[in-house]
Amino acid sequence: MSRPNIVVLGAGYGGIMTTVRLQKELKANDANITLVNKNDYHYQTTWLHEISAGTLHHDRARIPIGDLIDFNRVNFIQDTVLSIDPEGQRVQLEEGELTYDYLVIGLGFETATFGIEGLLEHAHSITNINSSRLIREEIESNFAKYNNEPEERDDLLTIVVGGAGFTGIEFLGEIANRVPELCEEYDIPREKVRIINVEAGPTALAGFDPELVEYAMNRLEEKGVEFRISTMIKKVTEDGIVVEKDDEQEMIPSRNVVWAAGVTGNSIVGESGFEVNRNKVPVREDLRAPEYDNVFVVGDCAVLMNPETERPYPPTAQIAIQMAELTARNLKQVVHGNNELEPFEFDNKGTVASLGNTDAIGVIFGDRKLFGRSASIMKKVIDNRYLLKLGGVGLFLKKGKLDMYH
Amino acid sequence: MSRPNIVVLGAGYGGIMTTVRLQKELKANDANITLVNKNDYHYQTTWLHEISAGTLHHDRARIPIGDLIDFNRVNFIQDTVLSIDPEGQRVQLEEGELTYDYLVIGLGFETATFGIEGLLEHAHSITNINSSRLIREEIESNFAKYNNEPEERDDLLTIVVGGAGFTGIEFLGEIANRVPELCEEYDIPREKVRIINVEAGPTALAGFDPELVEYAMNRLEEKGVEFRISTMIKKVTEDGIVVEKDDEQEMIPSRNVVWAAGVTGNSIVGESGFEVNRNKVPVREDLRAPEYDNVFVVGDCAVLMNPETERPYPPTAQIAIQMAELTARNLKQVVHGNNELEPFEFDNKGTVASLGNTDAIGVIFGDRKLFGRSASIMKKVIDNRYLLKLGGVGLFLKKGKLDMYH
Incomplete structure (x- = not known):
């Protein structure tokens, strides 16, 4: 039996944390992991206001992907995502195309x-x-x-x-x-x-x-x-x-x-055939897209109701990170043939x-x-x-x- | 007998060096010395290319006037010169007016x-x-x-x-x-x-x-x-x-x-009734304006022939500084009633x-x-x-x- 392909799009809080956790928790034979990101670095979105004001140098807020990811375990592709075809299980990049068995979308926000x-x-x-x-x-x-x-x-x-x-x-x-x-x-x-x-x-x-x-x-x-x-x-x-x-x-x-x-989800998500609201996918409790069992969405491209407040969870780093940790755990279950997925519970x-x-x-x-x-x-x-x-x-x-x- | 008023316009290489030398060589009773400059600092014009490229911080290239001039000896006025009236022996400033007995013009260059x-x-x-x-x-x-x-x-x-x-x-x-x-x-x-x-x-x-x-x-x-x-x-x-x-x-x-x-002299000089060539006064050998015995011009607002090359001396810091040193010596002679002035000789x-x-x-x-x-x-x-x-x-x-x- 061939190893499933897990593709993670984006190396923001959601994407990088999902990848780091998958790398740690999966064995080499469990799955092929591919991370796609526009830049060769991850950065702290929550520190950007300091960079903008000039009170912190931008190099303090970014981390080379290679410092976080073991390239022997994870295939890193530096490229820009153009579109996703969830029916065909393909991702179109500027310089190529990828197929996946499981997809994690962590493409972040755009300005509204x-x-x-x-x-x-x-x-x-x-x-x-x-x-x-x-x-x-x-x-x-x-x-x-x-x-x-x-x-x-x-x-x-x-x-x-x-x-x-x-x-x-x-x-x-x-x-x-x-x-x-x-x-x-x-x-x-x-x-x-x-x-x-x-x-x-x-x-x-x-x-x-x-x-x-x-x-x-x-x-x-x-x-x-x-x-x-x-x-x-x-x-x-x-x-x-x-x-x-x-x-x-x-x-x-x-x-x-x-x-x-004002921020919205990434317009690539909105244009790729998912049901969306302001480019955000209204995910199930286990963070999968409503129509696709093999597509997880984390961070600012996902929208989920907080049952306590009856309002959506805000687009914060804390929530993106917790979504990523859950998604890594759920993917581990899935590749091991267990389809009982854990629901998201916010730990404030x-x-x-x-x-x-x-x-x-x-x-x-x-x-x-x-x-x-x-x-x-x-x-x-x-x-x-x-x-x-x-x-x-x-x-x-x-x-x-x-x-x-x- | 009242002390003569010496007014120096500009604190570039020519003006600041004239003032520093006058302060050193004249006694307090010899003359009143006034320095007028737009900024409260002198700067190294010959280092500006480094500031422009970003290889040297501008504070390295400027010196507060107060670090060079004793304000008990020299009256410093931070103001912009608008015009000179050599007939009336007056200088019009943005915020006032000055009269002088002796004037030193060191107003620097403008872009051609x-x-x-x-x-x-x-x-x-x-x-x-x-x-x-x-x-x-x-x-x-x-x-x-x-x-x-x-x-x-x-x-x-x-x-x-x-x-x-x-x-x-x-x-x-x-x-x-x-x-x-x-x-x-x-x-x-x-x-x-x-x-x-x-x-x-x-x-x-x-x-x-x-x-x-x-x-x-x-x-x-x-x-x-x-x-x-x-x-x-x-x-x-x-x-x-x-x-x-x-x-x-x-x-x-x-x-x-x-x-x-391309640089020219300061247009204020050109507009103040002096005989000029590209805003530069063709000074006598002792650096006085042709028409006025009490007006000295130093640095880029002066033009003087080099007898060796039969071409004008170039507008350099080295020449401005030597002109200033000579002018201070000559002014010392003048205020002591000696009208035999020393001619400019370039020490290359x-x-x-x-x-x-x-x-x-x-x-x-x-x-x-x-x-x-x-x-x-x-x-x-x-x-x-x-x-x-x-x-x-x-x-x-x-x-x-x-x-x-x-």
């Missing part, structure tokens, strides 16, 4: 623009390593330009962040810390710089405890962030953004528009949003609220725990956040 | 565009700290952009340098060393990057010994520089440059056009052009040619000698090039 005119062309999104270091460079470049212009151009020094969700708030925390450094570097008076957050919903950090939200907003306001809550972005142009509140429109001149709102380890390097807010143990220094340390503990899980002590020492107390 | 269409708008010039760090940032930003584009955009990775004179060649040496680092930083294959030099004249480094020119061009070509000699830049657009050779035109797509050719200490951190070419002792490592060390010796002269051992240790042997 909500139809806002000019957003894709004129705003930058915190999406991946490439887009994040471009945000860093564009902001630096605009600050460098300021003292070369014959007139005072405030648009160069105005940073607009669209969205006050998790990523938006974390980016605000970093960029507020970075601005004084940028001012020093480019001889700009701090008071010339504006950091404006625009949030369409009625609150920042929707879903968080109001006391935590208030703390976060106060701390960011102290660092100079201006919040525009219940305010819509109507349009983004080369020169700035048009916002609307209470039927009144305003143009905010800005060359630094960062979009940190808490949620912490950073507000810069030494400040944060969060909830752990279900209802314990954390603020400031202690929340910031917890955030680093969570990040380090992931590295230990993924690559052991070696990886933790190499890429971990070891400056926990400052 | 030779009427090339689009040059000012779409090319960057290696002019000052602001423009140089902008060049660094724009190149980084374009490299960062590359992997975010759906199509391969070679224009982002093509660096065009206009002019193969001293500054052009020195910038080429630095940028050729920097490109491998940029490729590493932004995940770009080195072979995608082009560095093109366009020179209108029949040779690079006009005026240098042909053997030195050949060495420089060979070394730069080894590092990937493509030379287009006897080639005119006809036009610069947002997308690139149009060049012409032997009546044939070619468009080179590039987002990184750096103009390192040699010329060295760097080709990156560890390579250079040059001529010292009149005709001794230097190549490679030894020329590079001489270059650093010259730079260090200036700092010793300007601010003593303290300044040399703080800002000197101490990594002389690598």
Whole structure:
């Protein structure tokens, strides 16, 4: 009997953790494992706000695939996925084609623009390593330009962040810390710089405890962030953004528009014949696609209801990792001929949003609220725990956040 | 009898050295000394090519005025000169007006565009700290952009340098060393990057010994520089440059056009009623303006014939510094009532052009040619000698090039 082919698409949190676990738990004769990824590295999506702000170098947040995967056990293909044919059990790549017996889709998120005119062309999104270091460079470049212009151009020094969700708030925390450094570097008076957050919903950090939200907003306001809550972005142009509140429109001149709102699943999934909602597959409890017993979906391309809250699980790293761990266990059952699959059960380890390097807010143990220094340390503990899980002590020492107390 | 007012305009090589020497050689009762400068720092114009390439941080190349000038002895005004009225003995500043008994003009150079269409708008010039760090940032930003584009955009990775004179060649040496680092930083294959030099004249480094020119061009070509000699830049657009050779035109797509050719004197001098040639005052042998006994001009705003070569002295730091030293001596004579002024005599200490951190070419002792490592060390010796002269051992240790042997 031939060994089944397991193909994993994507090396984000879901894909890489599935592969690392399969490599560990399956014997060489159990299955052929193939991992496909666009880049030869895995990266920490939850650290991209730091790269974007320029407070962390992107090499700190990425890990060569070869440091995580044993190429004697796993066939790694660096290529871009173009489409999936679940009927034919094939994956079309830019440079070739793959067939599979079992497929794990971990292709991650795309930016949702909500139809806002000019957003894709004129705003930058915190999406991946490439887009994040471009945000860093564009902001630096605009600050460098300021003292070369014959007139005072405030648009160069105005940073607009669209969205006050998790990523938006974390980016605000970093960029507020970075601005004084940028001012020093480019001889700009701090008071010339504006950091404006625009949030369409009625609150920042929707879903968080109001006391935590208030703390976060106060701390960011102290660092100079201006919040525009219940305010819509109507349009983004080369020169700035048009916002609307209470039927009144305003143009905010800005060359630094960062979009940190709304994500959807990967459009490849939406275009490959799966039943989807915003490119996300509404998976069964065992994370398989409704129509295909041999297709698992993990991370941001999957959507699953949380029976406790009766709302879908949010697209977080923590959930992607737990989905991956479950999928590796279930695939082990399947290749051993056992078709009783384990359902997904979320083990909530808490949620912490950073507000810069030494400040944060969060909830752990279900209802314990954390603020400031202690929340910031917890955030680093969570990040380090992931590295230990993924690559052991070696990886933790190499890429971990070891400056926990400052 | 009241003390005469000496006003020095500009804190470049000429202005700062004049002021430092006056401060040292005049007694407090001899004269009031006022220095006017746009910035609160002096900078090393001859290091700007390194800042532009990103191989040296701009703070290494600038020195706070307060580190060089004793504010109890010299009145420092940070302001921009708008115009000079040599008849009325007044200087108009952005924020006020000054009168003088003796004036020293050291307002430096401006970029000459030779009427090339689009040059000012779409090319960057290696002019000052602001423009140089902008060049660094724009190149980084374009490299960062590359992997975010759906199509391969070679224009982002093509660096065009206009002019193969001293500054052009020195910038080429630095940028050729920097490109491998940029490729590493932004995940770009080195072979995608082009560095093109366009020179209108029949040779690079006009005026240098042909053997030195050949060495420089060979070394730069080894590092990937493509030379287009006897080639005119006809036009610069947002997308690139149009060049012409032997009546044939070619468009080179590039987002990184750096103009390192042609300088004129400061246009303020041209507009203030002096007899000028390209904004340079054809000074008398004692560096005074032809029409005004109380106006001295030093550095790039002065033009003086070299009796040996029967050509004007070139606009170099070495000459500006020697002009400043002479002017301070002559002003000392004048305020002491002696009107016999010393004429300018050039003491040629040699010329060295760097080709990156560890390579250079040059001529010292009149005709001794230097190549490679030894020329590079001489270059650093010259730079260090200036700092010793300007601010003593303290300044040399703080800002000197101490990594002389690598």
